[in-house]
Amino acid sequence: MLKLKIKDFVYLLLFAIPNTFLSFGIIYIINNVLSGNERFLKDYMIIVFLAIVCYTYLLNIIFQKGLNKYAFKILYENEKKLFAQILKAPLIALEKHGTQRFYTAMEDLRLFSNLPYTVTHTVTSILMLVLGIIYMFTLSSQAAAIVLFLIALVAICYFVVINTMTKQVGDLRKLNEHYYRYVDDLINGFKELKLSQIRRKNILDRYLIPNRNESEDLDFKINFVFLSINLISQYGLYFVIAVILFGFPAMGLLDRTDVIAYVVVILFISGPINSLINLQQMYTRFKVANYRIKTFMKDFEIDEEILIEDKTTTVAFQNLSFNNIVFNYEKNNESANSFTLGPINLDIKKGEVIFVVGGNGSGKSTFINVLTGLYKPIEGTITINGKPTTNSQNEIASVFTDNHIFSHNYDQYSLEGNETYKELLKLMEMNHIVSDDQEESARRKFSKGQSKRMSLIFALLEEKPILVLDEWAADQDPHFRKYFYEVLIPKFKKEGKTIIAVTHDDAYFHKADRIIKFDYGKIATNVKSSAASKSTQNIWS
Numbered sequence: 001m002l003k004l005k006i007k008d009f010v011y012l013l014l015f016a017i018p019n020t021f022l023s024f025g026i027i028y029i030i031n032n033v034l035s036g037n038e039r040f041l042k043d044y045m046i047i048v049f050l051a052i053v054c055y056t057y058l059l060n061i062i063f064q065k066g067l068n069k070y071a072f073k074i075l076y077e078n079e080k081k082l083f084a085q086i087l088k089a090p091l092i093a094l095e096k097h098g099t100q101r102f103y104t105a106m107e108d109l110r111l112f113s114n115l116p117y118t119v120t121h122t123v124t125s126i127l128m129l130v131l132g133i134i135y136m137f138t139l140s141s142q143a144a145a146i147v148l149f150l151i152a153l154v155a156i157c158y159f160v161v162i163n164t165m166t167k168q169v170g171d172l173r174k175l176n177e178h179y180y181r182y183v184d185d186l187i188n189g190f191k192e193l194k195l196s197q198i199r200r201k202n203i204l205d206r207y208l209i210p211n212r213n214e215s216e217d218l219d220f221k222i223n224f225v226f227l228s229i230n231l232i233s234q235y236g237l238y239f240v241i242a243v244i245l246f247g248f249p250a251m252g253l254l255d256r257t258d259v260i261a262y263v264v265v266i267l268f269i270s271g272p273i274n275s276l277i278n279l280q281q282m283y284t285r286f287k288v289a290n291y292r293i294k295t296f297m298k299d300f301e302i303d304e305e306i307l308i309e310d311k312t313t314t315v316a317f318q319n320l321s322f323n324n325i326v327f328n329y330e331k332n333n334e335s336a337n338s339f340t341l342g343p344i345n346l347d348i349k350k351g352e353v354i355f356v357v358g359g360n361g362s363g364k365s366t367f368i369n370v371l372t373g374l375y376k377p378i379e380g381t382i383t384i385n386g387k388p389t390t391n392s393q394n395e396i397a398s399v400f401t402d403n404h405i406f407s408h409n410y411d412q413y414s415l416e417g418n419e420t421y422k423e424l425l426k427l428m429e430m431n432h433i434v435s436d437d438q439e440e441s442a443r444r445k446f447s448k449g450q451s452k453r454m455s456l457i458f459a460l461l462e463e464k465p466i467l468v469l470d471e472w473a474a475d476q477d478p479h480f481r482k483y484f485y486e487v488l489i490p491k492f493k494k495e496g497k498t499i500i501a502v503t504h505d506d507a508y509f510h511k512a513d514r515i516i517k518f519d520y521g522k523i524a525t526n527v528k529s530s531a532a533s534k535s536t537q538n539i540w541s
């Protein structure tokens, strides 16, 4: 997803080539002035020298500005792409890979903002190195060949040591992955940890501390090796200089003037050499990050069918049917779980109140996720008003068991000055808690039961014909639960809403038109509520 185009390389070379030649012009002048070359000891030479310095400075400023702009464009564009991708991804992908993956992908992207700088440094360093070596060859080919050989030797030593570290770096990454899981447990399970000294002691003594100890040792080893190897490249340079200063004149390869030129060139190219050696680590990190971003994009691939816009909204909702619908977790996420929902055949008519019941793990929530289009069935079709659909979001508003109140209003309606909203606050007995129509007042921290009431208000404001509620009343006090089943549901029904509610409240089964009971992923009972309430016992047996 992050590639440099040919156009970018041309832009890069347009900067790098003149920049390298000008920088090299600087050492060329230094060399000749130091060695007392008559042609360079003229008065105007200082002006030439300063002019080159100023020109290179300006060239760098202009280029760096463009580069910065480009780097941030890459970063922010890809961040936006990442958000778009995750919002289009199916729920099952998020459940399978976890939200953590999203955060690491963001971190990896941040790393890529360094890509243009790294490439620029690589190109300019290589050019500088090549020019330096050519210059040395023009003075003495034998001496230059020896210097080249010595530089290569230092570089080989460096890469051999670095490659032996790959395994340790991988081990450290694994340790850190475990570490982040413990951190996650510590933050999200803080209350549970506070309540148990044993748990606190175990997470610290058995997991966090051993993990940190192991990481500390490995981190130290890796860093020490990197430090030592960087010193090799630094001290290896002194070794090369010693050969030039003492070895070459003794071997008769260079005279004094050329020795000065060689030393100046070596000092000048030592920067690019060190940069190239250090940049190698950056390329390894880019490779890993690129792989991780690619797998992230693949794992969160968009299901084209889900993106197809449904046009059913133009016709008023009449009925929704499940025709031989089958859903399976195993087929969707390759896990060992073999839970299968279906085959389900079901008709839901406008204005019906349906209670979905069943034991824990019988498939109620899975059914709701298929119904709302969050899970894609592996077989069968869902039809709305007789037309097959893969996307029922235009018809369904829902409140899930783990409801979430957004920090901002992402919906089409506005709360401010909204009379329906004010009425709903009263209807849901929330008008004493939320005293005005401001967004902030509706999006603060509520008690669990209150937050469910707010979510129901938001779902009703969507004005969709079907209302899906997953164990909505479970968090309500007895008074409001009774009010919900005896007043609210009949009121919504009267207004033409179709209600599909997952519930365990058998005392109110008679308030539904129909009871659908799930058992091992299949519809075991699908009866009129009058029949069900006469024999509630039968429903649960």
Ligand SMILES: Nc1ncnc2c1ncn2[C@@H]1O[C@H](COP(=O)(O)OP(=O)(O)OP(=O)(O)O)[C@@H](O)[C@H]1O
Residues within 6 Å of the ligand: 095, 329, 335, 337, 339, 358, 359, 360, 361, 362, 363, 364, 365, 366, 367
């Ligand atoms: N994301 C998932 N990946 C794999 N298996 C899952 C997933 N979600 C649920 N299951 C499994 O599917 C089965 C049905 O779960 P589901 O949540 O639909 O049950 P439920 O009837 O809503 O239960 P409860 O009353 O406890 O909420 C269970 O065996 C559960 O372990």
